[in-house]
Amino acid sequence: MMLQAPLSKLLHLPILAVVAVGLCSIGVSISILYSTAVSEQRERLREISESRARLIETVARFDKKFSGAFPGTPYEATISQLVEAHALYKEYGETSEFVLAARDGDQIQFILNHRQANLEELQSLPFDSELAEPMRRALLGQRGTMVGQDYRGEQVLAAYEPVAVLDLGIVVKIDLSEIRKPFIIAGMWALIVSGCVIFIAIQTILRFTRPMSNQLIQMTEAANEANRAKSRFLAAMSHDLRTPLNAILGFSDMMRMETFGKLGDKHYKDYANDIHQSGTLLVELINDVLDISKVEAGKVQLTEKPIKLLNLVNSCVHQIGPLAKASNHTISHHIPPDLPALLADERILVQLLNNLLSNAIKFTPNGGKITVSAELSTDNAIVFEISDTGIGMSDIEVERALKEFEQLDGSQERQHKGSGLGLHLCTKFMKLFDGSLGIVSVKDEGTTVSLRFPPERTAPA
Numbered sequence: 001m002m003l004q005a006p007l008s009k010l011l012h013l014p015i016l017a018v019v020a021v022g023l024c025s026i027g028v029s030i031s032i033l034y035s036t037a038v039s040e041q042r043e044r045l046r047e048i049s050e051s052r053a054r055l056i057e058t059v060a061r062f063d064k065k066f067s068g069a070f071p072g073t074p075y076e077a078t079i080s081q082l083v084e085a086h087a088l089y090k091e092y093g094e095t096s097e098f099v100l101a102a103r104d105g106d107q108i109q110f111i112l113n114h115r116q117a118n119l120e121e122l123q124s125l126p127f128d129s130e131l132a133e134p135m136r137r138a139l140l141g142q143r144g145t146m147v148g149q150d151y152r153g154e155q156v157l158a159a160y161e162p163v164a165v166l167d168l169g170i171v172v173k174i175d176l177s178e179i180r181k182p183f184i185i186a187g188m189w190a191l192i193v194s195g196c197v198i199f200i201a202i203q204t205i206l207r208f209t210r211p212m213s214n215q216l217i218q219m220t221e222a223a224n225e226a227n228r229a230k231s232r233f234l235a236a237m238s239h240d241l242r243t244p245l246n247a248i249l250g251f252s253d254m255m256r257m258e259t260f261g262k263l264g265d266k267h268y269k270d271y272a273n274d275i276h277q278s279g280t281l282l283v284e285l286i287n288d289v290l291d292i293s294k295v296e297a298g299k300v301q302l303t304e305k306p307i308k309l310l311n312l313v314n315s316c317v318h319q320i321g322p323l324a325k326a327s328n329h330t331i332s333h334h335i336p337p338d339l340p341a342l343l344a345d346e347r348i349l350v351q352l353l354n355n356l357l358s359n360a361i362k363f364t365p366n367g368g369k370i371t372v373s374a375e376l377s378t379d380n381a382i383v384f385e386i387s388d389t390g391i392g393m394s395d396i397e398v399e400r401a402l403k404e405f406e407q408l409d410g411s412q413e414r415q416h417k418g419s420g421l422g423l424h425l426c427t428k429f430m431k432l433f434d435g436s437l438g439i440v441s442v443k444d445e446g447t448t449v450s451l452r453f454p455p456e457r458t459a460p461a
Contacts, residue, residue: 026190034183038157041179042145045159049172050143052098053161056082060165075166079111086112095175099151101132102168103139108132111168114151125151134158138169147176225403248275300348300432306341306459307349309374309382316353317372323361324370331357333372341459342382348429355422356386356449363447364390380458384451393441402427402439426451433457 060078067077082100089098101110107124114123125132127139133148138160145159150173158173206213252275254260260267313333324331342349353372360370368389377383393401401423423437426449430437434454441447 023190023194026194027187030183030187030190034180037179037183041157041174042159045157045172045174046145048098049159049161049170052172053163053170056100056163056168056170057165060163078166083112093174093178095156095178097150097173099135099171099173100168101135101139101171102166103127108135108139110151123151132171134160134171134173135169138162138171139167302345302348302432304343304345306343307346308341309339310335310337312346312349313353313372313374316350316357320354320357320361323358327361327364328367329361329364329370330368331370331372335372335374336376339374339376340382342453343457343459344433344453348432352426352429352451353384353386355426356451359422360386360388360390360447360449364388376458377452380455382453382458384453385448387446387448389446392443392445392447393439394443398439398441402437 056078059081060074063077063081064074067074072080086098086100097115098112099110099114100112101108103109104124106127108127108129109124127136129136131149131153132151134146134150134156137144137146139162141162141164143161145157147155147157150156150158150171155176156173157176157179158171161170162168163170252271254267254271313335317331317333320331357370357372364370370389371385371387373385373387375383403424423439427437430451435457436452438450438452439447440450
């Protein structure tokens with residue numbers, strides 16, 4: 001399942017791409033809106049600071065001219081009015097503040113109570129301090145707007161303006177955190193919504209694509225396994241082809257060179273037998289490869305006719321007899337004489353039985369028993385069974401044995417020669433007949449292979 005993680009990622013890429021584009025768009029939009037909000041606040045603060053500075057200058061000029069009855073200087077009269085008005089004035093927003101201060105030597109002396117600091121006594125700061133930078137600029141006679149630190153050390157957006165008549169400075173400010181807050185909330189909601197969209201989209205896609213994904217993974221794994229099996233097959237086949245070829249070439253060369261003298265020596269008869277056996281093995285290997293290629297290419301043409309199974313089985317047992325005799329095996333068959341004929345291709349049917357009998361002989365220890373039987377099932381289907389008392393197989397080995405190019409004893413120096421195509425080829429042949437092949441096997445006890453033909457292939461009595 002190594003392919004599943006990268007495949008899942010591949011399916012997620014379109015969703016992630018769309019969400020990434022969406023998040024970028026939201027991010028750019030929020031950034032533009034934030035810049036616009038800051039610009040609007042900047043302009044608003046500037047207007048407030050200018051209007052208040054002009055108002056204070058007007059009040060100061062009036063007091064200078066008409067406040068003779070006030071107990072104190074005109075300056076004190078103006079400041080008194082400002083303090084009283086400030087106590088009644090409500091700032092806008094949660095953190096906005098109007099600040100008025102004067103320079104007293106190397107100190108900045110604040111005149112109005114601080115709304116944000118909650119100080120009972122007025123605060124003063126060194127004029128060269130890094131804090132209260134907007135106020136320092138106002139007291140230097142400058143006007144404008146800026147982002148900087150106020151007397152608390154907080155980052156603020158501030159508009160500053162001098163009041164020339166009284167040598168004062170005005171700062172109207174608001175914390176940047178208040179300006180940013182709605183945009184941060186909007187960004188968080190965008191992330192939450194995007195996360196929900198990603199989750200729902202991924203779950204939806206997985207729901208509809210998981211079957212296709214699993215099928216693709218299975219097909220890929222099957223293809224990889226088939227490729228590995230073919231590689232193993234080619235490695236083993238190269239050995240199986242070289243061995244008989246070397247025998248054919250070696251023994252025939254000794255006969256050609258008359259190594260033991262003129263032809264007629266007993267050694268040459270043995271060599272001729274070895275050459276014949278090696279050639280037969282080569283033909284079998286090549287025939288298996290050609291047969292599987294024809295079946296997979298769909299080029300097998302069936303020549304079907306009714307076949308008497310008793311005669312066919314007798315013929316197959318006779319053909320395979322020498323191989324069984326060499327291993328002291330006993331082959332018996334139980335075919336009812338009145339069993340109906342089977343509509344099939346005789347050549348392929350013979351190859352089917354011979355392949356299964358050959359396998360039974362190869363994988364049954366000396367002196368074993370092999371039984372061939374056939375019967376008519378309750379649904380009028382003909383069923384063959386080939387049983388042996390051989391080495392048997394586990395479930396995993398049965399599954400492997402049915403695959404192409406698979407051999408259970410994987411070493412090249414195998415005890416049993418063959419292409420590894422026998423059982424796989426039998427399953428292909430049974431599919432040509434619309435039948436099925438089944439295997440029941442117990443390790444160290446034996447194997448039974450059953451061939452079930454469809455009822456329509458049972459010839460009428």
